[in-house]
Amino acid sequence: MNIPSHLKYTKSDEWFDPASGKVGLTDYAQSQLSDIVFVEIAVSEGDSVQAGALIASIESVKAAAEAYAPVSGKVVAVNQGLAGKPELLNQDPYGAAWLIQVEGGNASALMDAAAYEAYCQQRSH
Secondary structure, eight states: OOOOTTSEEOTTSEEEOTTTOEEEEOHHHHHHHOSEEEEEEOOOTTOEEOTTOEEEEEEESSOEEEEEOSSOEEEEEEOGGGTTOTTHHHHOTTTTTOOEEEESOOOTTSBOHHHHHHHHHHHTO
16 A cells, blocks of 8 residues: 655545645555546636535446545646546556645645554554
């Protein structure tokens, strides 16, 4: 399981990069979903989002899931390329498959990598 140490994490399996403001779905989440076949981002550039608000719907061959904003802030970018290449979430969840970029997000309430790893291990037992 890949859990980059520079990111912050939610219990609903989103990651947040405090340096760039990018938000995405964790490696753990994509592995649980299996082959992702559809991604629809539910927010647009310029929108304000609140932590916990729906930002994307994701479907795989075995399940459907939703992604939520890990922080509150203004959406400054949306990864439009994911709609045409949803499999990027399986291939590169922390790189090319980011969902949105948020300006002004505060990561203080999020888990660090060690806490998120412990949380994932607890769930898989």
